Amino acid sequence: MEARKIAEECEKLFYDLEFTAVREWKARTGGRVVGYLPTYVPREVIHAAGALSVGLFGGGDKLEIIKGDAFYQSYICHMPRSTLELGLSGRLDFLDVLLSPSLCDVVRNLSGVWQLQFPNIKTKYIDMPQNFDQKVGGRFFISVMKELAELLESLGCRPVTNELLRESIVLYNENRRLVDALYDYRAEAPHNVPTAELYVVLRASLIQPVEESNRTLAGYLAAVKNRSFRPLDNVRVVVVGSFCEQPPLNLIKTLEKSGCYIVDDDFIQIARWFRRPIAVDGDAYSAVSEAFLSASRPSSSIFEGDKPKSEDLVQRIRDRKAEGVIFAAPSFCDPALLDLPFYQEALDRLGISYTQFQFSENTGQFQTIKEQTGTFSDSIKLWSEA
Numbered sequence: 545m546e547a548r549k550i551a552e553e554c555e556k557l558f559y560d561l562e563f564t565a566v567r568e569w570k571a572r573t574g575g576r577v578v579g580y581l582p583t584y585v586p587r588e589v590i591h592a593a594g595a596l597s598v599g600l601f602g603g604g605d606k607l608e609i610i611k612g613d614a615f616y617q618s619y620i621c622h623m624p625r626s627t628l629e630l631g632l633s634g635r636l637d638f639l640d641v642l643l644s645p646s647l648c649d650v651v652r653n654l655s656g657v658w659q660l661q662f663p664n665i666k667t668k669y670i671d672m673p674q675n676f677d678q679k680v681g682g683r684f685f686i687s688v689m690k691e692l693a694e695l696l697e698s699l700g701c702r703p704v705t706n707e708l709l710r711e712s713i714v715l716y717n718e719n720r721r722l723v724d725a726l727y728d729y730r731a732e733a734p735h736n737v738p739t740a741e742l743y744v745v746l747r748a749s750l751i752q753p754v755e756e757s758n759r760t761l762a763g764y765l766a767a768v769k770n771r772s773f774r775p776l777d778n779v780r781v782v783v784v785g786s787f788c789e790q791p792p793l794n795l796i797k798t799l800e801k802s803g804c805y806i807v808d809d810d811f812i813q814i815a816r817w818f819r820r821p822i823a824v825d826g827d828a829y830s831a832v833s834e835a836f837l838s839a840s841r842p843s844s845s846i847f848e849g850d851k852p853k854s855e856d857l858v859q860r861i862r863d864r865k866a867e868g869v870i871f872a873a874p875s876f877c878d879p880a881l882l883d884l885p886f887y888q889e890a891l892d893r894l895g896i897s898y899t900q901f902q903f904s905e906n907t908g909q910f911q912t913i914k915e916q917t918g919t920f921s922d923s924i925k926l927w928s929e930a
């Protein structure tokens with residue numbers, strides 16, 4: 545199938561706030577559905593239990609908030625309100641479990657509000673290790689994953705055996721390999737992989753069963769490699785800060801239309817969480833835990849230890865041959881905005897250009913952003929030619 549057609553199918557899944565495909569899966573299989581908030585949860589365990597994991601990344605710009613605002617003060621990000629609105633309007637009534645990873649105070653509070661509002665849906669707070677010693681954080685994370693497996697078993701899912709978990713790891717390793725291959729190819733030929741297209745393909749992967757997602761990703765990768773669009777005189781940028789609440793699709797299109805090729809980003813981080821495949825020999829829980837501790841890509845949601853995240857950003861800029869950075873964080877997003885000064889200091893030191901703005905998932909006005917990023921890309925071009 546043509547890449548554009550695959551992306552169109554994925555866009556339909558992305559914009560379907562009734563989650564029709566998930567409802568159909570549940571009706572067909574009778575299985576349990578586990579929703580999760582950004583950023584990382586061990587999806588392998590959910591799959592091994594025979595349940596379907598569904599990424600809940602907010603309602604985007606197509607959802608009117610009617611009740612969700614009543615639960616939060618005005619000075620927090622938008623994603624929790626729209627997620628709650630999805631629940632209160634009955635759009636998430638297929639959920640059996642909601643997983644809330646330890647990302648920030650807002651997500652922590654959302655899990656509490658959710659528990660009170662939806663007592664029939666099991667809410668589980670997934671505490672991710674912030675100690676990276678396998679004997680401490682590793683053991684802790686294994687116990688968290690086993691608790692999750694026990695919760696699913698108590699809901700009628702099959703027990704997670706070592707063999708089943710290994711099979712799930714193999715499928716998710718392939719999923720991440722395909723996403724990495726797409727990111728690599730986009731960096732090599734950004735004119736053939738518009739980020740607005742790649743983005744909806746990744747959003748669909750949050751909803752599709754991993755087997756189906758692997759087929760979609762493989763089909764899209766093959767299709768974009770067959771393209772030969774004409775390269776434009778755009779500047780190559782890395783977009784940083786949108787790892788939780790997501791920018792509206794039209795904002796991504798606006799960046800591209802303003803003269804930027806996005807050659808790296810941190811949208812939907814779970815799709816490429818690990819730097820390498822999870823091992824498939826030995827104890828499968830230990831393998832997931834070991835990968836989380838030693839091979840997670842830096843994220844604002846995890847402690848950076850003795851290697852500053854800014855070093856990783858600089859490395860990504862070099863690897864992707866980027867010419868500048870766009871910091872695009874959701875309004876009031878503490879984890880993203882607290883990292884920003886450290887990134888800026890590193891880029892200032894190296895003389896790497898950057899610009900920044902904040903957004904909400906339902907931002908509808910893009911003209912100012914287009915002018916800002918258009919001027920940014922022009923200035924890089926002029927500066928480079930000087």
Ligand code: SF4
Binds near residue numbers: 648649651788876878
């Ligand atoms: S957008 Fe930022 S502040 Fe809001 S829930 Fe996500 S990480 Fe937390």
